Amino acid sequence: MVLEIRGFPRDQALRAHVAAQLAAITRPLRVKPVAAEVGFVDENGPKGGIAIRCSVTVRLPRRPALHVEHLAETPRLAFDQTMARLERRLLEDRGRERERRRRPKKYYTAKRLLEPSAEGASAKPGPPRRRRAS
Numbered sequence: 321m322v323l324e325i326r327g328f329p330r331d332q333a334l335r336a337h338v339a340a341q342l343a344a345i346t347r348p349l350r351v352k353p354v355a356a357e358v359g360f361v362d363e364n365g366p367k368g369g370i371a372i373r374c375s376v377t378v379r380l381p382r383r384p385a386l387h388v389e390h391l392a393e394t395p396r397l398a399f400d401q402t403m404a405r406l407e408r409r410l411l412e413d414r415g416r417e418r419e420r421r422r423r424p425k426k427y428y429t430a431k432r433l434l435e436p437s438a439e440g441a442s443a444k445p446g447p448p449r450r451r452r453a454s
Contacts, residue, residue: 321346321353327360328395337396341403345410346378355379360395374398376406386410 323342325335338358346353356378363371375389376399388405392398 322355323358324355325358325360327362331395334395334399338399341399342376342378345403345407349380349410349414351381351383353378353380358399360398363391369393372398374402376402378406386413 321342323339325338328334342356342358346356356376359373359375361373361375363373365371370391370393372393372395373389373391374395375387377385377387379385386406386409388402388409390398390401390405392401
């Protein structure tokens with residue numbers, strides 16, 4: 321996975337934390353992410369307050385990219401909250417995929433409904449029907 325971190329370039333501890341958290345959250349996925357982008361932006365400059373936005377975009381193969389954001393007072397807090405949101409999104413997607421796999425497809429269901437049942441299979445079939453010639 322290619323990891324790109326933008327903003328706050330000097331904080332090596334934050335960079336290590338970002339890499340470790342992303343690796344931990346994406347480890348249980350069935351498909352491995354192709355790339356991840358993490359961006360930090362101070363919305364109102366040096367004034368202070370709740371103004372640091374963290375955005376995370378994870379690109380998975382054959383799927384749309386997942387994008388989550390959060391606004392907090394510090395970069396670490398913003399990132400941690402963003403990762404919590406990303407984890408919930410991944411769990412929701414995993415749950416949806418599991419439900420989709422559990423439900424039979426319409427053609428499979430139709431075929432099963434048209435098959436003779438187990439009780440009817442033991443009965444002797446009648447003579448074949450012929451079509452009338454017109």
